[in-house]
Amino acid sequence: MYVGADYYPEHWNRERWPIDAGLMKKAGFNVVRLAEFAWVNMEPQEGSYDFELFDEALSVLHANGISAIMCTPTAVMPAWLASKYPEALAMKGDGTRHVWGVRKDNCYCCDDYNRLSEAVTRAMAEHFADVPNVIGWQTDNEFGAPTCMCDKCLAQFQAWLKDKYGSLDSLNAAWGTHFWGHRIKEWSEIPFPADSNAHNPSACLDWKRFHSWLVVEFQRDQVKILRRMCPKHFITHNFMGLFSGLDYYDLASDLDFVSWDNYPVWGKPGIRYDASLGADVMRGLKGKNFWIMEQTAGPSGWGTFGRNPRPGEIRSITYQQLAHGSDGQVWFRWRTCTAGREQYWHGLLGHDGEPLRRYREAAQTASELHKLAPHLAGTKVRAEIAIIYDYDSIWSLEIQPGYPENSVVKAIGRYYGALFRSGVAADIVPPGTDLSKYRLVLAPAFHVVPDAVADSLDEYVKSGGILLTDCRFAVKDENNLCHERTLPGKLSDTFGIRIEEYESVDGGAAYHLSYGAEGKEFTVEGYTDWVTAMDAESMGKFYDGHLSSFAPVTRHGVGKGVAWYCGVVVTEEEFYDNLVRDLLREAGIEPVADLPNGVEATMREGEVGRFLFIVNHLDMAASVSLPCQGTELLTDKHVAGEISLAGFGVAVVRVEG
Ligand code: GLA
Numbered sequence: 001m002y003v004g005a006d007y008y009p010e011h012w013n014r015e016r017w018p019i020d021a022g023l024m025k026k027a028g029f030n031v032v033r034l035a036e037f038a039w040v041n042m043e044p045q046e047g048s049y050d051f052e053l054f055d056e057a058l059s060v061l062h063a064n065g066i067s068a069i070m071c072t073p074t075a076v077m078p079a080w081l082a083s084k085y086p087e088a089l090a091m092k093g094d095g096t097r098h099v100w101g102v103r104k105d106n107c108y109c110c111d112d113y114n115r116l117s118e119a120v121t122r123a124m125a126e127h128f129a130d131v132p133n134v135i136g137w138q139t140d141n142e143f144g145a146p147t148c149m150c151d152k153c154l155a156q157f158q159a160w161l162k163d164k165y166g167s168l169d170s171l172n173a174a175w176g177t178h179f180w181g182h183r184i185k186e187w188s189e190i191p192f193p194a195d196s197n198a199h200n201p202s203a204c205l206d207w208k209r210f211h212s213w214l215v216v217e218f219q220r221d222q223v224k225i226l227r228r229m230c231p232k233h234f235i236t237h238n239f240m241g242l243f244s245g246l247d248y249y250d251l252a253s254d255l256d257f258v259s260w261d262n263y264p265v266w267g268k269p270g271i272r273y274d275a276s277l278g279a280d281v282m283r284g285l286k287g288k289n290f291w292i293m294e295q296t297a298g299p300s301g302w303g304t305f306g307r308n309p310r311p312g313e314i315r316s317i318t319y320q321q322l323a324h325g326s327d328g329q330v331w332f333r334w335r336t337c338t339a340g341r342e343q344y345w346h347g348l349l350g351h352d353g354e355p356l357r358r359y360r361e362a363a364q365t366a367s368e369l370h371k372l373a374p375h376l377a378g379t380k381v382r383a384e385i386a387i388i389y390d391y392d393s394i395w396s397l398e399i400q401p402g403y404p405e406n407s408v409v410k411a412i413g414r415y416y417g418a419l420f421r422s423g424v425a426a427d428i429v430p431p432g433t434d435l436s437k438y439r440l441v442l443a444p445a446f447h448v449v450p451d452a453v454a455d456s457l458d459e460y461v462k463s464g465g466i467l468l469t470d471c472r473f474a475v476k477d478e479n480n481l482c483h484e485r486t487l488p489g490k491l492s493d494t495f496g497i498r499i500e501e502y503e504s505v506d507g508g509a510a511y512h513l514s515y516g517a518e519g520k521e522f523t524v525e526g527y528t529d530w531v532t533a534m535d536a537e538s539m540g541k542f543y544d545g546h547l548s549s550f551a552p553v554t555r556h557g558v559g560k561g562v563a564w565y566c567g568v569v570v571t572e573e574e575f576y577d578n579l580v581r582d583l584l585r586e587a588g589i590e591p592v593a594d595l596p597n598g599v600e601a602t603m604r605e606g607e608v609g610r611f612l613f614i615v616n617h618l619d620m621a622a623s624v625s626l627p628c629q630g631t632e633l634l635t636d637k638h639v640a641g642e643i644s645l646a647g648f649g650v651a652v653v654r655v656e657g
């Protein structure tokens, strides 16, 4: 297993390099990520390359048994590039260009920028292909920004639309330009639909798709070069978890595996739901294990910094990711920089370069990871539940949330949190995935649903699956136009319901309902459908008079499966705990363990065996009653019955039997 840190030798005197490499070696580190923003170091002027600094750094690292992942350095253009080719800097909406001196500020349609990006990639690939301790590549850094609004990008957007739609008639139909007299007669008339609160929602969705396509193409040009020239190396990119600016499935498709940047230390210590969901989203991009390419190593921030990871927290964050399928662990960053915008983004070492508490905790974690590595090789999280995660729905709801604060991630989070608390794993999958291997599929806020996808969900249920969807399901088609059917549209018979009316529930106007045998009262805030149960069973009851004939939740057996619909957004977590409990029972899915608050349990399994990860997210001791017995691999002790964990404590049990 690779474990290490993001390292910037160009920030330190050469005399320091052997000290750093020695400390890394002592900590059990065997990998660094290098050269991420070092374009100007490697190409001090156009066309003349100089790799001497990295050659020497690599040889110092090599002497200490440390491998390296090289980065294409295109996230920061050199000053000479910006001044020689001003059009390389992206244009903002007001027509001015970005001022050089930050990062992620290039126009992806600038021929000179693209030519120079390919050239530096080629030069690096050629130079580092056979360096013994170079093992792989990271493309660029955290793709996403910026969205350029220059004339070239506009022409490219128009050309992309022409390619997609073929004719203006079909574009006009897809965008519904009969509204507000927005009919387009020439491709060149199409503007950037930059105001997502006011421009045509169909055009806005296409612009998001276009931007994503442009970035994926940019990466693809680099990947082609690296594949050809460095066949021995892997290629990855550092993704940003729940970031929604790009279609991450597309961005991942050209890579060997996904890596991601995980910074879960903000505010007071709490349960890291987002880091858990982020990890599952990352694992779902390629349906395989991933790496952490950057992970919180200390207080973080650009102007002000946040809290310090508490003793044990650096370690427990790592185990959470390991439990979700991480196969490589890299901390950001090795040592806190004394210069530049990230002086307060703390590394494992402080400004003083001393190996103190955070270093020691990372070193302890590294040695444990090496101990676990042979056990975990080839193991994966095996889930019986899939959650559909769809960028079209994410984007459509960013453009028009429907009701205030609505988003796909929030909607998923309501159910995901309940799964997490019950100790049940889920895979996050794109629409169109073969769902037949899953016993339960959740499709929260699945908003953009083309007819073919609706048909496949119907098929899934009829052949024995359990499906749950909820508010605003299938309101839109693939063009971001509303379907012309009574909701839930094509799947009305599948769910056995009709939704003739619906509303936001905001401004303090809450409704109340009961759900479950206990008859407990819950609060509806945000949104409600007025669901008429036709053939479906009504699973709860509204207390409010005018809603009393409608069903908050419905359940409908159809074919060999069951389709559930939840038409309310409820404030209390307990409602989702109860609903998810009923779904798990329906699907015959057993939790991995019965868990106290704040403790997470996940199973990784493979031919070598089954491994139960238990992670305490809170700074207080907890005890868990084990569903199995086995060997706790960090202590080499046999465990059965109760196991106690210190605050931020972890356990990895090799399950027997
Ligand atoms: C991101 C980047 C890093 C660094 C950190 C801290 O994750 O990838 O280069 O800038 O944020 O700001």
Ligand code: ZN
Pocket: 090, 091, 107, 108, 109, 110, 148, 149, 150, 151, 152, 153
């Ligand atoms: Zn541009």
